[in-house]
Amino acid sequence: MIPTMHDVARAAGVSIKTVSNVINDFPHVRPSTRMRVLSAIEELGYRPNLSARGLRSGRTGVIGLAVPELRQNYFAELADSVIRAAEKHDLGVLVEQTSGDRDREIAVVTGAGRLRLTDGLLFSPERLGQADRHLIRPTFPFVLLGERIFGGPTDHVTMHNVSSAKAAVDHLLQIGRRRIALIGAHPDQREDVRPADLRVRGYKAALEAAGIPLDPQLIRAVAPWHRENGAEAMRELIASGIPFDGLFALNDTLALGALRALGEAGWQVPGDVAVIGFDDIDEARFSVPSLSSVDPGRDEIAETAVELLVERINEKDGDPLPPLLVKSEFRIVARESTGFGRPG
Amino acid sequence: MIPTMHDVARAAGVSIKTVSNVINDFPHVRPSTRMRVLSAIEELGYRPNLSARGLRSGRTGVIGLAVPELRQNYFAELADSVIRAAEKHDLGVLVEQTSGDRDREIAVVTGAGRLRLTDGLLFSPERLGQADRHLIRPTFPFVLLGERIFGGPTDHVTMHNVSSAKAAVDHLLQIGRRRIALIGAHPDQREDVRPADLRVRGYKAALEAAGIPLDPQLIRAVAPWHRENGAEAMRELIASGIPFDGLFALNDTLALGALRALGEAGWQVPGDVAVIGFDDIDEARFSVPSLSSVDPGRDEIAETAVELLVERINEKDGDPLPPLLVKSEFRIVARESTGFGRPG
DNA sequence: AAGAGCATTTATAACGTTGTATATTTAGCG
DNA sequence: CGCTAAATATACAACGTTATAAATGCTCTT
Numbered sequence: 149m150i151p152t153m154h155d156v157a158r159a160a161g162v163s164i165k166t167v168s169n170v171i172n173d174f175p176h177v178r179p180s181t182r183m184r185v186l187s188a189i190e191e192l193g194y195r196p197n198l199s200a201r202g203l204r205s206g207r208t209g210v211i212g213l214a215v216p217e218l219r220q221n222y223f224a225e226l227a228d229s230v231i232r233a234a235e236k237h238d239l240g241v242l243v244e245q246t247s248g249d250r251d252r253e254i255a256v257v258t259g260a261g262r263l264r265l266t267d268g269l270l271f272s273p274e275r276l277g278q279a280d281r282h283l284i285r286p287t288f289p290f291v292l293l294g295e296r297i298f299g300g301p302t303d304h305v306t307m308h309n310v311s312s313a314k315a316a317v318d319h320l321l322q323i324g325r326r327r328i329a330l331i332g333a334h335p336d337q338r339e340d341v342r343p344a345d346l347r348v349r350g351y352k353a354a355l356e357a358a359g360i361p362l363d364p365q366l367i368r369a370v371a372p373w374h375r376e377n378g379a380e381a382m383r384e385l386i387a388s389g390i391p392f393d394g395l396f397a398l399n400d401t402l403a404l405g406a407l408r409a410l411g412e413a414g415w416q417v418p419g420d421v422a423v424i425g426f427d428d429i430d431e432a433r434f435s436v437p438s439l440s441s442v443d444p445g446r447d448e449i450a451e452t453a454v455e456l457l458v459e460r461i462n463e464k465d466g467d468p469l470p471p472l473l474v475k476s477e478f479r480i481v482a483r484e485s486t487g488f489g490r491p492g
Numbered sequence: 493m494i495p496t497m498h499d500v501a502r503a504a505g506v507s508i509k510t511v512s513n514v515i516n517d518f519p520h521v522r523p524s525t526r527m528r529v530l531s532a533i534e535e536l537g538y539r540p541n542l543s544a545r546g547l548r549s550g551r552t553g554v555i556g557l558a559v560p561e562l563r564q565n566y567f568a569e570l571a572d573s574v575i576r577a578a579e580k581h582d583l584g585v586l587v588e589q590t591s592g593d594r595d596r597e598i599a600v601v602t603g604a605g606r607l608r609l610t611d612g613l614l615f616s617p618e619r620l621g622q623a624d625r626h627l628i629r630p631t632f633p634f635v636l637l638g639e640r641i642f643g644g645p646t647d648h649v650t651m652h653n654v655s656s657a658k659a660a661v662d663h664l665l666q667i668g669r670r671r672i673a674l675i676g677a678h679p680d681q682r683e684d685v686r687p688a689d690l691r692v693r694g695y696k697a698a699l700e701a702a703g704i705p706l707d708p709q710l711i712r713a714v715a716p717w718h719r720e721n722g723a724e725a726m727r728e729l730i731a732s733g734i735p736f737d738g739l740f741a742l743n744d745t746l747a748l749g750a751l752r753a754l755g756e757a758g759w760q761v762p763g764d765v766a767v768i769g770f771d772d773i774d775e776a777r778f779s780v781p782s783l784s785s786v787d788p789g790r791d792e793i794a795e796t797a798v799e800l801l802v803e804r805i806n807e808k809d810g811d812p813l814p815p816l817l818v819k820s821e822f823r824i825v826a827r828e829s830t831g832f833g834r835p836g
Numbered sequence: 837a838a839g840a841g842c843a844t845t846t847a848t849a850a851c852g853t854t855g856t857a858t859a860t861t862t863a864g865c866g
Numbered sequence: 867c868g869c870t871a872a873a874t875a876t877a878c879a880a881c882g883t884t885a886t887a888a889a890t891g892c893t894c895t896t
Contacts, residue, residue, distance in 0.1 A: 152882055163846045168884060176844050198609040199552060200882035202543030203851050210586065210609060217572055219774060224568030228561055231589050240609065242554065243587050245575050265542040265554060265584065265609075375778040404778060411780040430563060434719040434748060436755040436780060496852055507876045512854060520874050544852035547881050 151192040160188035171196060202265075210240040211457060212266040214256045216248040216274040221401065221429040222446075223272065226293075229450030230270060237458050242266055248274035248372075257284050268457045273297060277342065286471075289460035291453045295343040303460065303472045305453040307444040309343055312478035313350025314357075316424045316442050317396055319480050321358050323487055325394030325422050327366065328355070331381045331406060332398025335369040344371075347398050347426065365390050370402060378405025379412075386413050393421055400425035400432050403439055407485070411436075423485040437484035445476035452476065495536040504532035515540060546609075554584040555801060556610040558600045560592040560618040565745065565773040566790075567616070570637075573794030574614060581802050586610055592618035592716075601628050612801045617641060621686065630815075633804035635797045639687040647804065647816045649797040651788040653687055656822035657694025658701075660768045660786050661740055663824050665702050667831055669738030669766050671710065672699070675725045675750060676742025679713040688715075691742050691770065709734050714746060722749025723756075730757050737765055744769035744776050744785055751779055751829070767829040781828035789820035796820065 157164040162185060169177050170185040177185075188194075202208040213230050215223040231241045242265065246252040253276045256269070268289030273296045276283065284290070284300045292304040320328050330351050334344040348367070355362055365388070370381045378397060385392070386409065397403035403425030410417055417423055417437050425432060428443035452474050463469070482488035501508040506529060513521050514529040521529075532538075546552040557574050559567040575585045586609065590596040597620045600613070612633030617640045620627065628634070628644045636648040664672050674695050678688040692711065699706055709732070714725045722741060729736070730753065741747035747769030754761055761767055761781050769776060772787035796818050807813070826832035 154882080164882090165847080165884080166845060169845085172884080176842095178844065181844080195603070195608050197547065197882050199543050199546030200851090201884075202609075203541070203547050203853085203881090204883045204885080206851080208543060208609065218562065218568045218575070219572045221565070221568070224562045224565070224571075227568075227571075227587070228563045228589065231562070231587060240586050240588070242584050243571070243575060244584070245572065245579075259539070264539050265546075265552065379778070408778055408780045431775060434723070434752055436752045498852080508852090509854080509877080510875060513875085516854080520872090522874065525874080541852050544881090545854075547851090547883085548853045548855085550881080 150197075151194045152197070153194070155192055156185065156188045156194050159192060160185045207267050207461075208265055209238065210242050210266045211454070211461075212242045212244060212269040214244045214246055214253075214269065214271045216272070217245045218243070221431060222399070222427050225429060226272070226446055226450060229447045230454060233447075233451040233454040237454060239267075239454070239458075246274065250275040254280075254283060257290075259288055267461050270453050270457060289457055289463075291457045291460070293449065293453055295346060298473075301471055303453075303456045303474070305449050305456065305474045305476065307449065308475045308478050309346035310350040310353065312442045312444060312480075313347035313396070313398075313426070314354040315350075315478070315480050316426065317351050317354035318358075319424060319440070319482065319486060320394040320396065320422055321354060321360075323418075323422060326360060327363070327392045328360075328394035328396055329366040329368065329385055329390075329392040330396045330398070331368045331370050331378060331385070332373055332402050333367050333369045335371055344398055351396055363390075366392055370398075373399045373402050375401050375405035375408070378402030379409040380405075382406040382409035383413070386410075386415070395421050395423045397423065397425045400427045400429045400439060400441055403441070403485075404431065404435055407435055407437070407439065417485050418487045422487060424480075428481050432481075432483070435485075438489055440483045440486040440488065441481050443479045443481050445478055448476040494541075495538045496541070497538070499536055500529065500532045500538045503536060504529045551611050551805075552609055553582065554586050554610045555798070555805075556586045556588060556613040558588045558590055558597075558613065558615045560616070561589045562587070565775060566743070566771050569773060570616070570790055570794060573791050574798060577791075577795045577798040581798060583611075583798075583802075590618065594619040598624075598627060601634075603632055611805050614797050614801060633801055633807075635801045635804070637793065637797055639690060642817075645815055647797075647800045647818075649793050649800065649818045649820065651793065652819050652822050653690035654694040654697065656786045656788060656824075657691035657740070657742075657770070658698040659694075659822070659824050660770065661695050661698035662702075663768060663784070663826065663830060664738040664740065664766055665698065665704075667762075667766055670704060671707070671736040672704075672738035672740055673710040673712065673729055673734075673736040674740045674742070675712045675714050675722060675729070676717055676746050677711050677713045679715055688742055695740055707734075710736055714742075717743045717746050719745050719749035719752070722746030723753040724749075726750040726753035727757070730754075730759070739765050739767045741767065741769045744771045744773045744783060747783055747785070747829075748775065748779055751781070751783065761829050762831045766831060768824075772825050776825075776827070779829075782833055784827045784830040784832065785825050787823045787825050789822055792820040 153164045153167045156167045167185055170182050218224045234241045253273055270291050270293055272293040277296050281297055281300045284302055286302045290302045292302050295306050295309055333348050334342055368381045370377045397406055403423055415421055424440040426442045428441040432439035432441045497508045497511045500511045511529055514526050562568045578585045597617055614635050614637055616637040621640050625641055625644045628646055630646045634646045636646055639650050639653055677692050678686055712725045714721045741750055747767055759765055769783050769785040772785040776783035776785045
């Protein structure tokens with residue numbers, strides 16, 4: 149049978165509360181008593197029952213992470229970073245996949261479902277957007293990730309989409325590219341706070357600052373941001389005959405698809421077209437050619453998000469701080485696809 | 493304040509146990525009573541406290557998944573599949589990363605750490621090997637994944653390493669390749685049950701069946717199986733001047749690294765060298781050229797593993813079934829790197 | 837050497853749910 | 867109708883932990 153605190157207490161000849169005090173590092177325990185309890189714990193192989201602890205203390209020591217799907221590199225790497233960050237706070241991470249399904253995302257933000265076993269939730273939406281802001285009710289510790297919803301009632305960790313996108317395009321301009329295509333714009337033209345729109349805004353700002361007129365033909369709508377769609381968009385652009393010497397793909401997956409299409413068509417990268425992506429997923433370092441990208445600070449996002457969530461969890465009931473918006477630092481990573489690093 | 497069953501019971505004018513009965517679909521509840529309770533639940537926004545349920549019932553509704561790290565595509569995709577499979581059984585998944593650290597892997601198998609909150613554990617080791625078999629004590633529901641440990645006291649879901657590797661090499665032979673290199677062998681020569689060894693065995697079997705003499709120079713040891721190491725091994729092989737016209741990489745990540753090195757060296761794939769990998773990660777479909785691979789049946793592995801775990805969780809104490817070894821079906825996926833699909 | 841004041845320990849009551857045993861109601865049947 | 871059996875509902879204990887408050891032990895003063 150699995151030993152309980154009672155068993156330990158009996159073995160050590162102390163009360164159950166003393167065992168609890170030892171386990172929770174309560175200061176006033178005589179060293180000799182602590183020793184006795186610790187060895188009883190050791191001997192019996194006792195482990196605290198986390199359900200009981202959770203019931204009594206109101207904390208489970210687990211946070212939830214809801215992402216569209218781990219199959220997508222960006223989210224796998226995000227989850228990796230979140231799990232590492234949570235570990236530092238001694239928290240476990242329960243991962244839930246929404247599959248980008250609207251109803252499931254709603255279930256997640258309204259606190260339904262499995263995530264009730266958690267002390268708080270990190271949520272990276274894929275379908276819910278600005279219009280669904282009102283659905284988010286901060287009835288439990290909650291931190292929003294990503295760029296789909298702004299101005300909600302909860303903490304939010306995101307990236308500098310506009311300025312980092314501008315920096316990416318600046319990078320292409322610096323190496324002398326003038327006709328810079330963009331793939332990944334949102335199919336409908338409404339400009340709001342979606343990452344696609346924000347990054348397009350950065351693209352336009354960079355061109356404008358450089359005094360280069362905007363050619364709408366070079367902006368290609370692509371959704372969703374999968375490799376095959378990136379490849380397809382690139383094939384279409386190549387087939388259209390519209391000249392271009394640079395490409396800004398709104399994420400790395402699109403860029404990798406585009407690299408493939410360029411390769412198929414016999415175009416040289418970066419000779420004929422310099423390419424930069426966004427996200428700096430691990431894979432970018434190992435494509436042929438390796439892919440320049442924008443590192444949006446994934447680790448920083450994960451760590452910040454976990455820290456904010458921990459603060460919310462520890463927050464006293466009385467004095468809730470106002471919701472915080474944090475933008476992580478970004479960084480341009482220049483690789484072969486824009487003429488840096490090894491020759492490609 | 494968060495409502496409890498008591499609040500629901502009071503609102504519906506019934507006893508707390510009746511509320512419990514409604515929630516757990518206990519058969520003998522009058523439809524009118526059920527309605528009353530349900531609407532009270534709805535009105536109060538009641539959600540069961542899973543810690544309390546866990547304490548009382550001994551089940552948390554969460555299983556653990558321990559993998560080296562989600563950053564590696566294979567594990568991200570495995571986790572994705574596991575979470576989907578668990579969902580069908582109404583189970584959440586707590587993901588733990590061992591970072592391939594031996595001590596952490598030991599902590600995981602001995603039931604220490606955070607995973608105490610779970611009803612059972614799926615474990616995919618990276619460091620623990622055959623010699624550590626004795627560490628695994630089935631004191632809680634446990635299913636082993638992967639190919640590092642065989643003959644342990646628990647259920648185990650794995651793949652047909654030898655025969656699928658043989659099939660991969662057969663595929664290269666069928667398209668006329670005769671000098672087939674292998675990268676990813678284990679640095680030490682001891683042949684046991686590690687995936688590297690098993691796959692090398694399949695490689696040898698295929699050559700032998702085709703009557704092709706083994707050239708030890710073509711077998712390259714690589715560890716760990718990362719892209720950069722695959723690229724490096726390939727560069728060395730190319731530099732060595734040893735002729736070869738086919739490559740079997742023991743996993744896709746190595747193969748992708750090798751593709752990169754081949755590209756750098758100006759070799760054509762599949763013209764000069766036909767390449768096949770192992771795992772069929774999503775990325776294989778989108779490399780340039782797309783990568784032929786062995787699909788080891790990841791979804792099947794995940795589903796089988798979750799089902800076995802659920803059975804163990806539900807097992808009565810008295811009659812434990814003997815440990816089960818399940819091998820999933822594999823399948824060769826032929827793509828451009830071996831001359832199939834679009835031209836590459 | 838008695839008490840003050842702090843360090844240490846303990847008994848007992850929760851936390852919110854489900855299981856057991858039992859009470860009550862309803863339905864079926866002669 | 868009255869009796870039995872089934873259906874329905876309930877009270878209360880228990881799961882293993884932490885919090886509270888109170889009890890005991892120890893170390894100093896004076």
